[in-house]
Amino acid sequence: MANTPAPPPERKRGSGVKMVYDLLRDDILDLVMPPGSPIDEVQLAERFAISRTPIREALARLAMEGLIDTLPNRSTMVSQIDFVNLHTFFDAITLMYRVTTRLAAQNWRAGDLEVIRAHQADYRAAFEAHDALAMIGTNRDFHAAIAEAGRNPYYLALFLRLLDEGRRILRLYYQSFDDRPPASVITEHEDIIIAIAARDVARADVLAKAHADQIVGQIQRLMARDQRQDIAL
Amino acid sequence: MANTPAPPPERKRGSGVKMVYDLLRDDILDLVMPPGSPIDEVQLAERFAISRTPIREALARLAMEGLIDTLPNRSTMVSQIDFVNLHTFFDAITLMYRVTTRLAAQNWRAGDLEVIRAHQADYRAAFEAHDALAMIGTNRDFHAAIAEAGRNPYYLALFLRLLDEGRRILRLYYQSFDDRPPASVITEHEDIIIAIAARDVARADVLAKAHADQIVGQIQRLMARDQRQDIAL
DNA sequence: CCTCAGCTTCTTGTCGACAAGTAAAATACA
DNA sequence: TGTATTTTACTTGTCGACAAGAAGCTGAGG
Numbered sequence: 001m002a003n004t005p006a007p008p009p010e011r012k013r014g015s016g017v018k019m020v021y022d023l024l025r026d027d028i029l030d031l032v033m034p035p036g037s038p039i040d041e042v043q044l045a046e047r048f049a050i051s052r053t054p055i056r057e058a059l060a061r062l063a064m065e066g067l068i069d070t071l072p073n074r075s076t077m078v079s080q081i082d083f084v085n086l087h088t089f090f091d092a093i094t095l096m097y098r099v100t101t102r103l104a105a106q107n108w109r110a111g112d113l114e115v116i117r118a119h120q121a122d123y124r125a126a127f128e129a130h131d132a133l134a135m136i137g138t139n140r141d142f143h144a145a146i147a148e149a150g151r152n153p154y155y156l157a158l159f160l161r162l163l164d165e166g167r168r169i170l171r172l173y174y175q176s177f178d179d180r181p182p183a184s185v186i187t188e189h190e191d192i193i194i195a196i197a198a199r200d201v202a203r204a205d206v207l208a209k210a211h212a213d214q215i216v217g218q219i220q221r222l223m224a225r226d227q228r229q230d231i232a233l
Numbered sequence: 234m235a236n237t238p239a240p241p242p243e244r245k246r247g248s249g250v251k252m253v254y255d256l257l258r259d260d261i262l263d264l265v266m267p268p269g270s271p272i273d274e275v276q277l278a279e280r281f282a283i284s285r286t287p288i289r290e291a292l293a294r295l296a297m298e299g300l301i302d303t304l305p306n307r308s309t310m311v312s313q314i315d316f317v318n319l320h321t322f323f324d325a326i327t328l329m330y331r332v333t334t335r336l337a338a339q340n341w342r343a344g345d346l347e348v349i350r351a352h353q354a355d356y357r358a359a360f361e362a363h364d365a366l367a368m369i370g371t372n373r374d375f376h377a378a379i380a381e382a383g384r385n386p387y388y389l390a391l392f393l394r395l396l397d398e399g400r401r402i403l404r405l406y407y408q409s410f411d412d413r414p415p416a417s418v419i420t421e422h423e424d425i426i427i428a429i430a431a432r433d434v435a436r437a438d439v440l441a442k443a444h445a446d447q448i449v450g451q452i453q454r455l456m457a458r459d460q461r462q463d464i465a466l
Numbered sequence: 467c468c469t470c471a472g473c474t475t476c477t478t479g480t481c482g483a484c485a486a487g488t489a490a491a492a493t494a495c496a
Numbered sequence: 497t498g499t500a501t502t503t504t505a506c507t508t509g510t511c512g513a514c515a516a517g518a519a520g521c522t523g524a525g526g
Contacts, residue, residue, distance in 0.1 A: 053482095054481095061297060095332065290509095306518065
């Protein structure tokens with residue numbers, strides 16, 4: 001086992017938990033660790049060259065977010081995606097799209113629009129590169145920036161949770177387009193920015209709902225198709 | 234220090250974290266530990282006759298919910314109530330009141346109404362006993378039961394967080410009535426139950442909004458009064 | 467009397483080890 | 497051969513101890 005040539009063991013005190021948390025979270029959300037993957041504490045401990053204590057702390061946080069399931073005194077693994085109750089997810093994220101976009105149009109301040117536009121530029125770049133993972137990430141950042149401009153931390157927290165959990169589902173959305181979603185998503189984003197800049201709350205609401213419906217509808221069509229295939233078998 | 238006569242040190246394995254978490258959480262939300270109270274790990278450790286490891290795990294969870302603030306490498310304490318941004322709290326909880334009540338009217342199934350009515354009975358009992366703490370608790374359970382009948386775990390999670398965080402603020406509401414809130418809260422609750430039972434989504438929405446507005450308005454009046462007093466000084 | 471460097475002390479973050487509990491393997495038995 | 501029971505191996509939960517930072521104290525120098 002001489003494959004870990006002792007990478008700089010100089011870690012900042014207190015950074016261990018966050019590192020493990022972020023890494024594992026990304027692995028889970030990007031489906032590098034698909035649902036059902038077993039999670040072994042000691043394995044992670046030696047992978048990160050760290051004790052089990054900070055690992056456990058990171059796992060506790062992931063468990064709270066519902067990203068991993070932990071059987072008492074038994075194994076812990078990446079949680080399943082609940083396809084049966086997906087409609088509750090769609091319902092909630094649609095509402096959050098609307099509410100955060102409305103609030104952004106109402107409450108944005110100097111500097112907010114620049115941040116939002118920067119994320120939109122990143123999204124456009126990912127779009128043109130046909131990089132699904134980057135699109136999912138930048139899309140998340142774009143809407144998160146809008147939510148921050150809305151300045152309601154409670155909505156922001158729920159929205160972030162939904163967007164992150166949605167990363168696993170959004171993969172399906174982009175896969176359905178073979179990583180080449182319609183260009184309309186770009187114009188939709190830009191229309192939203194215009195409505196926010198104009199402080200047009202009603203229009204921001206309408207656009208956000210349309211944007212959400214477009215994504216949700218596509219995924220639902222996709223799943224309906226899969227379901228029919230299942231039945232056909 | 235012979236005041237802890239070694240209470241049955243027989244704890245079930247894995248129950249330590251939950252115990253500490255629940256106890257601390259209640260202490261914080263019921264203002265037994267007011268905002269700003271310092272939290273000392275070793276002190277808690279010997280108070281619960283437990284190691285620091287499970288304590289830390291419980292604290293990590295509380296930190297995630299924003300109930301405690303933890304300065305890196307330094308002390309950790311009960312988080313402040315953010316009175317400046319209280320309106321974001323009111324905004325969010327009003328929306329959740331409406332959404333969960335609507336969904337309950339739409340989606341309730343056999344058995345749900347009995348649970349809701351039971352919690353309402355508990356609330357009425359607490360009301361008649363002028364027990365503010367019990368009213369806050371049973372009111373939370375009442376609305377949580379409605380949210381569960383709505384069957385959207387995302388809304389439920391945010392709503393629970395708001396209701397729990399609201400326990401600290403709701404104290405003000407009840408104190409403003411000298412622990413004797415108007416009887417209208419009882420009838421409001423019962424009207425909501427009737428609307429849900431009738432599957433009258435629109436009416437459930439209206440009633441939920443009115444209920445929320447009544448509570449929010451009272452607290453805002455209270456705070457405006459306090460603010461005027463501050464200025465007067 | 468004020469300022470700043472060094473020291474002390476306290477709290478947190480991390481570690482390695484042990485104990486408890488569970489699932490699977492091995493064994494005994496019908 | 498199939499089933500019940502013990503044993504084993506492995507994972508998690510908990511513990512006590514140590515080390516790193518940070519705030520406050522101490523005291524010398526200006």
